[in-house]
Amino acid sequence: MSLFGERELRRVADEALRHATGDAAEAVVIARTGSLTRFANSAIHQNLVSREADVHVRVAVGKRVASLSTNRIDAEGLAKVAREASALARLAPENDRFPGIPEARPLAATASAFRDRTAAASAMDRAKAAKVICDASHAKGLRAAGFVSTDVQELAVANTKGVWAYAPNTVSEAQAAVLGDAGSSFGQRVALDFGDLDAEAVATEAVTKTLRAQRPRDFPVGAHEVVLEPYATRDLIGMLSGQLTGLAVEEGRSFMAGRFGEKVTGDFTLVDDTFDPLGVPRAFDFEGQPTERVTIIERGVAKDVVWDAGTARRARRAPTGHATPERTIPALPMSLRFEPGDKSREQLVKGIRRGVLVTRFWYVRWVHQLRTIVTGMTRDGTFAIENGEIAYPVKNFRFTDSIHGSLGTLKGIGSELRLIMPTEQFGLRAAWQRVPAVHLGAFTFTGATQY
Amino acid sequence: MRRLVEGALVKNGRLETIDRGDTFGFAVRAIADGAWGFAASQVTTAAEMDRVAALAVELAKASAITKRADARLAPVKPAIAVWASPWRIDPFAVSQEERLGLLFMSEGALRGEPTHQRRGLRTTRAHYEIWREEKLFLSSEGSDIEQTFTEVGGGIIAEAVGEGELQIRSFPDGFRCQRQAGWEFLQDFDMPGNAPRIASEAVALLSAKTCPQDVRTTVVISANQMSLQVHESCGHPIELDRVYGSEAAFAGTSFLTPEKLGTFRYGSDKVNIRIDSTSPGGLGTFAYDDEGVPASEGWAVKDGIFTGYLMNREYAAQMGIASNGTMRADGWARVPLIRMTNVSLWHGDGGTLDDLIAGVDDGIYMDTNRSWSIDDRRLNFQFGTEVGWEIKNGKRGAMIKNPTYTGMTPEFWGSCDGVGGESSWFMWGTPNCGKGQPGQIGHTGHGASPARFRNVRVGVVK
Structure with missing residues (x-):
């Protein structure tokens, strides 16, 4: 599906700004063609x-x-929305903390995140990729559920102070939960280029693991050593991202508040790096401001969080260019990379005498934000590790633990990073994470379910 | 479909945001070669409608390369109808000054006493959301249905920080308090009048006793928390698309498999849970669903026995019955999914909240959700609430911070020995129900009374 294109988005933005009658105005244009082929059974x-x-x-x-x-x-x-926004602004009470609509600043060059083959993918292309996963599962007497998707996205930001920023990007994705009668597992791949999307790898990973996941046994709850597959690492890091902002620090909700320069967690490094060519590069935020690379945690030491103009001004520092279009969440780290270690997944497992391998988590929710305590379930492939080997499938656990606390027991980091993108946020798939498998020394399971 | 939404947030004495969004578009959902396709666009020219219809058919034909059986639909009588949800005061006609005035007055009342600030009150918020959706449903079977939905929601939230704690109190129900109603819905809550109590409780929680750790006791649960308990542990597992595996990749499946229908003991005989898309004001109330099936009412659980599912026409056909009409889409660009309508814990004979507490020698009363999580078959759950109080000898005692409870769905509901009466029943809502890929947010209604449960595991926060 074709792009709306820079010219069209510029027309939309300019037309809206032309009819705005305030002291300053901003137009953010989000365009998207989302194509998703979903399968089950x-x-x-x-x-x-x-x-x-x-x-x-x-x-x-x-x-x-x-x-x-x-x-x-x-x-x-466009004239109507601009006129109504202008009228509504006049009715709004003053906000003395409003930092103003920002001036234009130069943007750094980034690698392109747009791929023609993704934009050109047809309904039949996606269906054929889905069929690869469905047929591989069916052939083994298993049931596949998941999707193959292609997204063509464009973000443009303009304001009356000279900002103009435009970036198109593509994303293609295949993911599948594969279910047997008594156990399931999961696989996922994300690629900018549909031609690089490896549906066969998704099928192989999920089918192979599902065959091993049948008839899970009981395993005692409590604190165990664990290997988290990258999907599970992402679930925790994605949850943590809301704590890594200037607003969370300002409001006293972040475990980083008041602890910059101190060791706050395990020996790992977390950066927000929009320039990572293996991510989904974009040079600017939703205010058209240049996004900077931010080291958030360096070898366990709290270094910084991400800042929009408003929270940065109140903290008497410079913003980092991470503004969102949603003013209740003024900034977010949207390009997180958990720096890789030097161990293969097998080596991580080898390091555990008795523990648990977690494929992914489910329904992770805050229990206590300040202590980063979350609860959630394991799902789609949970295994006992015994004497350095994946021994047998176990029934899914409920966990309740502190994210930065459990990462404080980090014993090993995988060498391979997996690109994962959450679902839509702010009208498009805006965020991504690149994360490894990790070995934690203690992770607390507080309950178990029946399967 | 057109959707107009306005939201405003007053925080710490300032108007933090006022946003209004307007979106309009159409979609075509088609069966071709026995399989499904769906295409949507915001451009409503005749040429674009032709393109979108053709694309929906193309997508359906592509779907058919993996087909294992033809899609079949349970029959429905075509309908021609016009319907609108009722309101007394049109929220969009209330002046901006009045709408924001309610927020400033409510938020100001949270901050009211300067001593609160000194004691740890850090962030105070008041918010509203007003919503109107106009929907036209046309089918090749002959239906022509126009519906208009008006919703109002809002509340106040106080956050206190100190002593290594972050504590939250809200009223009426965090971010979830929403109804199909007019502006009167928010006016009637008296947010300014309740604000001082809420702020005081947030501050008091900083130094309150910690919830007892990993013990089993009796819990009495507030009506608003019960509404979410019903949503997660009954509403989701009775969705028939989950039962048949359609949501296995994301939302999950269900422990309430078809052979359990009509025989499985879901809870004690005190437990009655109603499926009802006709209740006035519920977020799941309508005249027709997004397949043209009329609104209906029935029981998901009757006298503790599991008796009914939420259905669409396709899965109803598989069961050889008529659909009870629960398909709804989140906007014009999304495929309709089986959604909770109003799934409500029906009122019982337990009297008032105080009556339920009076029946407890030693236990905990828990109020207003703070944390929620449940497994992908809807068995193992864990909830945290904003606040708890000890119950000693039938009376509410000391405040408790960080209360949590956990359990397995049938055992938990099986331990229910009291459900509050009609006077304590209220139609709450869940305006943030996530489901589907790409993600959709559903608005669902849940009437509930407070209820009492014995031998429940509480306290898992270290």
């Missing part, structure tokens, strides 16, 4: 394509600010 049951474009107009009248959005991007719709 080894057959496609939902297959969709949607083509969408929205403009978010923010108008400032002094310290009075309002935001409106619409997907009506013809001239009349």
Whole structure:
């Protein structure tokens, strides 16, 4: 599916800004063609394509600010949204902490995150990739559920102070939970280029592991050594990302608050690096400001968090270019990389005499944010490790533990990073993480389920 | 479909955000070669509609290369109808000044006493969301249904920080308090009047006793927390798409497999859970679902026995019955999914909250959700609430911080020995129910009374 294109997004932004009547205005245009072929019971049951474009107009009248959005991007719709945003801003009470709509700043060059082969992928291309996974599962008497997707996304930011930033990108993804009668497992791959998307690898990983996952046994709850597959590492790091912001520090919600320069967790390094060519590079944030590479944790020491203009000003420091379009979440790390170690997955497992291998987590939720205590379940492939070998499948656990506390027991880091992207946020798939498998010395399972 | 949403947040005395979003578009869902396709667009020209319809058919034909059986739909009588949810005060007609005024007054009342600030009150918020969705459903079977949904939600939240603690209190129900109603819904809650109590409780929690660790005791659970308990441990497992594996990759499956229908003891005989898309004000109330099936009512659990599913036409056909009409899509660009309508814990004979507490010698009362998690078949759950109170000899005692409880769904509901009466029943909502790929957010209704459970495991926060 073709792009809307820079010219069209520029037209949308310019038209909206032309009708805004405040002291300053900003237009964020998000365009997306999302194509997702979903299967279950080894057959496609939902297959969709949607083509969408929205403009978010923010108008400032002094310290009075309002935001409106619409997907009506013809001239009349754009004039209407800009006029209404201007009128609403005038009605809004002053916010003395509003940092202003930012000036233009130079943007660094990044590698392109757009691939023609993803944009050109057809319904039949996706269906054939899905069929690879479905057929491989069916052949072994298993049932596959998951999707193959291609996304063509464009983000443009313009304001009346001279900002213009535009970036297209593509994402293709295949993921599958493969189910037997008494056990399941999971595989996932993300690639910018649909031609690089390895559906066969997803099938092999999930089918092989599912065959080993049948008839899980009981395993005692308690604190165990664990190997977390990259999917499980991502579930924890993704949850932690909300704590790694200037606002969380300001509000006293972050475990990093007041502890910069101190050792706060295990011996690992976490960076937000939008320039990582193996991620989904983009040079700017949702205010069109240059995004900087930020070292968040360096060998366990709290170094920094990410900042938008408002929280940075209040903390008397420079922003890092991580603004979101949602003012209640003013900044987020959206390009997290957990730096790799030197161990293969097998070596991580070898390091455990008795423990648990976790494929992925499910329904991870805060129990106590300040202590980063979360609870959740394991799912789709949980195994006992005995004497350095994956021994047998075990029934799924509930865990309740501190993220930075459990990472404080880190004993080993995998050498291979897996690119994973969460679902849509802010109208597009905006965030990504590259994460390894890890070996933790103690991870607390507080309950178990029946399967 | 058109959706207009406005939200505002006042935080620490300032208008933090005021946002309004308007989105409009259409979709075509088609069966071709016995398989499904779906295409959507925001451009409503005739040429684009032709393109989208053709694309939906193309997608369906691509789907068919993996087909193992033809999609079949349970029959439904075509309907021509116009329906709108009722309200007394149109929220979009209330002046901006009045809408924001309620937030400033409520948030100001949270900060009210300067001593709160000194004692640890860090962040205070008041928010509202008003919502209107207009939907036209047309089918090749002859249905022509127009529906308009108006929703109002909001609340106040106080956060206190100190002594190594972060504590939260909210009213009426965190971010979840939402109804199909007019502006009167928020007015009637008296947020300014409740704000001083909420702020005081947030501060008091910093130095409150910690919840007893890993013990079994009797718990009495507030009505708003019960609404989420019902949502997670009954509403989701009765979704028939989960039962048949359609959501296995993400939302999961269900322990309530078909052979259990009509015989499985889900809970004690005190437990009655209703499926009802006709209840006034519920977030799951409508005239017709997104397959043109009329609203209905029935029981998911009757006298403790599992008796009913939430269905669509396709899975109803597999069971050889008529659909009870629960398909809803999150906006014009998403495929309809089986969604909870109003799945409600029906009121019992337990009287008031105080009556339920009076029946406890030693236990804990837990109020308002803070944390929620449940496994992908909906058996093992763990909830945390904002606040708890000891119960000693039938009376509410000292405040408890970080309360949590955990259990397995049928055992937990089996331990229910009291459900509050009609006077304590209220239609709560869940406006943040995630399901599907790509992700969709559903709005679901859950009436509930407070309830009492024996021998429940509490306290897992170290």
